[in-house]
Amino acid sequence: MTTLLFYLPFLLLFVLGAGYAERKIAAWIQDRLGPTEVGYRGLGQPIADLFKLLQKESIVPAAANKVLFVWAPAWIFVVVFTAFAVLPVTHAWRGAPTATGALYLLAMASLEAVGLFVAGWISHNKYAQLGAMRVLWQFLAYEIPLSLSVLSVMIVSQTLDLHAIAAQQGLNAPTCTSVSACWLGTKGIDVAQWGGILSWNILRVPPLCVSYILFFVISLVACHRAPFDLPESESELVGGYHTEYSGLCFAWLMLTEYSMLLLMSLLGVILFLGGGHTPFPNLPGLPLGSWTSGLAGTWASHIWSGGWLFTKALLIILIQMIIRWTFPRLRFDQVIRLCWQYLTPAALLLCLLTLWWQLCTLD
Amino acid sequence: MMGIEQIAFLEILTFIAGALLLVGLGSLTSALLQPNLPNEAKLCTYESGEVPTGGSWGKFNARFYVIAIIFMLFEAETVLLFPWAMVWANPTLNEATEGLWARYTAMSIVLFIVPLGIGLAYMWRQGHLASTHPCPIPPTFASKVPKAHYEQINHRYASTPRRLQHIQKAK
Numbered sequence: 099m100t101t102l103l104f105y106l107p108f109l110l111l112f113v114l115g116a117g118y119a120e121r122k123i124a125a126w127i128q129d130r131l132g133p134t135e136v137g138y139r140g141l142g143q144p145i146a147d148l149f150k151l152l153q154k155e156s157i158v159p160a161a162a163n164k165v166l167f168v169w170a171p172a173w174i175f176v177v178v179f180t181a182f183a184v185l186p187v188t189h190a191w192r193g194a195p196t197a198t199g200a201l202y203l204l205a206m207a208s209l210e211a212v213g214l215f216v217a218g219w220i221s222h223n224k225y226a227q228l229g230a231m232r233v234l235w236q237f238l239a240y241e242i243p244l245s246l247s248v249l250s251v252m253i254v255s256q257t258l259d260l261h262a263i264a265a266q267q268g269l270n271a272p273t274c275t276s277v278s279a280c281w282l283g284t285k286g287i288d289v290a291q292w293g294g295i296l297s298w299n300i301l302r303v304p305p306l307c308v309s310y311i312l313f314f315v316i317s318l319v320a321c322h323r324a325p326f327d328l329p330e331s332e333s334e335l336v337g338g339y340h341t342e343y344s345g346l347c348f349a350w351l352m353l354t355e356y357s358m359l360l361l362m363s364l365l366g367v368i369l370f371l372g373g374g375h376t377p378f379p380n381l382p383g384l385p386l387g388s389w390t391s392g393l394a395g396t397w398a399s400h401i402w403s404g405g406w407l408f409t410k411a412l413l414i415i416l417i418q419m420i421i422r423w424t425f426p427r428l429r430f431d432q433v434i435r436l437c438w439q440y441l442t443p444a445a446l447l448l449c450l451l452t453l454w455w456q457l458c459t460l461d
Numbered sequence: 462m463m464g465i466e467q468i469a470f471l472e473i474l475t476f477i478a479g480a481l482l483l484v485g486l487g488s489l490t491s492a493l494l495q496p497n498l499p500n501e502a503k504l505c506t507y508e509s510g511e512v513p514t515g516g517s518w519g520k521f522n523a524r525f526y527v528i529a530i531i532f533m534l535f536e537a538e539t540v541l542l543f544p545w546a547m548v549w550a551n552p553t554l555n556e557a558t559e560g561l562w563a564r565y566t567a568m569s570i571v572l573f574i575v576p577l578g579i580g581l582a583y584m585w586r587q588g589h590l591a592s593t594h595p596c597p598i599p600p601t602f603a604s605k606v607p608k609a610h611y612e613q614i615n616h617r618y619a620s621t622p623r624r625l626q627h628i629q630k631a632k
Contacts, residue, residue, distance in 0.1 A: 100472050118596040140579070147475050151493040160504040172484045179480040183473040194476075196469035201543060223506050225519045235525050238532045280566045326625055342509055346491040350484070353611070438528065438581075438590045442535070448543040449542075450571065456550065 101193050104181045104431035113356045116143040120419055125421040148349075156345035161222035168219065169352035171343065174213035178357045181206035184260055185364055188404040189374055190395065192261040199260040200248055203365060208318065210358065211237040214329065217351070218339030229338025232329040232430065233322075239321040239437035246445035247313040250452045251369045252302050260365075263406075264373025267302070268382065269293030269387050293387040294379030305451040310370040312445055314414075317362035319437065321355070324422040330429050363414040364407070371410050373405030527589040531581075539576055545570055 118133070118141065119265045126354030133140030134264050139373055158167050184199040186192040196202060218230025269292075300307040319326040328337030337343075367373060379387035389405075392398030428436070463471075485593055506513045548554070549566040 100475050102472075102475050105476075106479050106483065150492050155489065155495050157499070157503055160501075161506045161513075172481075176477060176480040177619060180476045184469075194469040194472035195465050196473075197466065202473075221506075222517050224508065224513075224517045224519075227521070231521055235528075238525070238528055242532065242535045242539065245536075246542075249539065249542055249546055250544065253549070256547060257548070258543070258551060267464060318472060336507070336509070340531040345495060346487055349487070370493075431501050434525065434528065435590060438531075439585055443578065443581060446574060446581075448572060453549075453570070454569055457563065 101191065103155060103184070103190070104187050105179075109179065109182070109353075109357055109360070112360055113353050114148065116415065116419075117144045117147065117352075119416070121392065121424075123416075123419050124423045125367070127420070128314045130284045135222040151345060154345035156347055157284050157342075159221065159223070159342050159446075162221075162342060163220045166216055166220040167342075168347060170213050170217035171179070171347045171354070174210055174217070175357070176353045177206050177209040177213065179353050181241070181361055182357075183366070185361075186264060186407070187266070188400045188407070190400060191404075195261070197257070198258050200252070200258045200263070200310070200365075200369075202249065203240035203361070204245060204262070207240060207361065208237070210354065214339050214447065218329075219345070219371040221339070221342040223342050225336045225341045226339050229329045229335050229341070229427065232335075232414065233339060235430070236319060236326070236329060236433060239434050240273075240316050240441075242258045243312060243437055244316045244320060245443045246442070246449055247309050247316060248365075248369065249382070250306060250445070250449050251299060253298065253449065253452045254456060260368050262371075264368045264375070267298050267372040268375035269297070269391060283444060292379045292381075293375065293391075295381050298375070298377075299370045302339050303440040303455055305448055305454060305455055306370060306418060307446045309445075309452070310366065312448065313366055316441060318418060318421070318438075319433065321358045321362055321416055321418075324434055325427050327422075327427060328433060331427060333427075341356070359415055359418065361412065363411045365416070366414060367407060367410045374407040376406055527584070529586055531589070534580075535577070537575075541573075542570070 103377035121143070123134045133143035136146045156163055181203050182193075184196060184203055190250075193199070215230045218226040218233060221227075223347075228461040246387075251259065251263065255266055257263060295301060295417055300310050302317060302379060303423075322329050327336050329335075332338075335341070340348060342451045343351060376390040380387035392400075392402040464554065506517070508514075538553065550563040554562040581590075
């Protein structure tokens with residue numbers, strides 16, 4: 099059964115919830131109240147905003163290219179949403195069963211930059227044009243370390259299928275002879291029997307722990323989140339690439355921004371943090387792992403695995419939101435320098451280190 | 462008869478259809494609800510409230526072009542690395558060669574990655590990755606004309622800007 103039935107409604111709910119959470123967290127950090135008027139503690143605010151955006155006039159500037167101006171936000175949303183097709187929902191409810199899953203997801207996420215560039219460039223506005231150029235330069239900066247940090251997982255997992263990668267990181271993982279299941283490389287400690295956090299990629303193969311930190315930073319750059327939100331930095335570029343956008347077209351841009359956030363954190367959870375597997379290991383005499391996983395094939399298993407996957411992803415997003423409201427923005431050349439001088443060599447080194455680790459534990 | 466890959470991409474097609482459906486429904490609802498009252502001021506390009514001057518497609522600094530070239534190089538490299546990662550420790554091949562396969566593939570990729578790393582280090586050393594921050598160099602040219610002459614000319618031809626004239630008249 100296609101995961102579209104889950105992801106389409108979930109994404110809309112997520113964007114409403116994330117919008118509210120973002121404003122409340124910002125208010126909490128800045129010692130304000132945030133939305134309070136609509137509904138109980140302002141909970142109705144995102145719904146009110148949605149209706150407001152729906153009935154706002156969509157203004158297309160006279161200088162802009164009409165067709166591309168309207169279609170660019172739709173294009174961005176379609177490509178980012180289509181990237182969700184390969185993500186699993188639970189252990190048994192998997193995404194599109196293609197063998198090229200992770201590569202496909204990265205490719206679709208990259209196409210977003212094209213749409214953002216077109217949206218900014220076609221607005222025929224000076225701020226939007228600067229924002230559009232920044233989208234492209236930032237894309238050139240983050241794409242390589244992003245692919246390389248994903249590659250370091252591929253060296254371990256030997257597959258691009260996200261469902262299979264998630265399945266390798268839990269209790270009773272399917273035995274893949276060349277993938278070491280030894281904890282920290284110690285021979286004899288087989289974590290497939292223990293499960294829990296011990297068999298997640300970050301602990302099973304320690305270089306991947308550093309790799310995840312890299313991935314987390316790069317996902318902030320890829321989602322244009324502060325401290326890397328240069329393409330839309332409101333204090334210098336008004337709105338960056340979406341300066342001219344209003345009404346529904348603006349709503350698509352916002353929707354895509356939050357979708358991208360969810361996409362990247364879900365990818366990170368599946369690649370590094372055990373996907374839908376429980377963080378509790380099965381200790382001798384205390385099977386915490388089995389208690390929090392449910393028997394395979396039952397409804398309980400569906401609920402536990404889906405619950406863990408999305409709890410982890412939402413926690414990561416929470417951290418990203420706190421980062422957004424506490425860190426100052428980097429200067430543009432600092433972003434480029436960070437990505438090319440530090441993240442790219444580090445990602446290359448980590449690939450070699452992971453390779454060395456896998457070779458040592460191969461036999 | 463469809464293979465598993467065709468089924469997968471059919472599923473991806475349903476995602477495209479779902480996204481387009483949402484875009485269509487949203488646009489339809491919005492079209493029914495929103496007013497459409499364009500006027501000249503509304504359709505004007507936003508430029509901080511000023512009347513926009515000139516187009517936006519002017520010159521921009523392309524000083525990052527070297528990075529774009531390095532990007533192409535590394536992107537091609539990444540494309541080659543992904544298929545390698547799929548087969549480098551293939552269990553069947555590894556068993557058939559008694560573990561030699563993984564060692565040889567690992568060695569070959571190290572020989573591939575290390576020169577690239579050296580290339581990156583070279584670019585760093587040449588300053589292509591770091592010089593993106595503009596450092597203006599003040600000109601060292603010493604003019605034969607004394608500076609006071611320029612100031613004299615400036616003073617003589619300095620006229621009050623038009624937008625300040627009424628203030629002067631009031632005085």
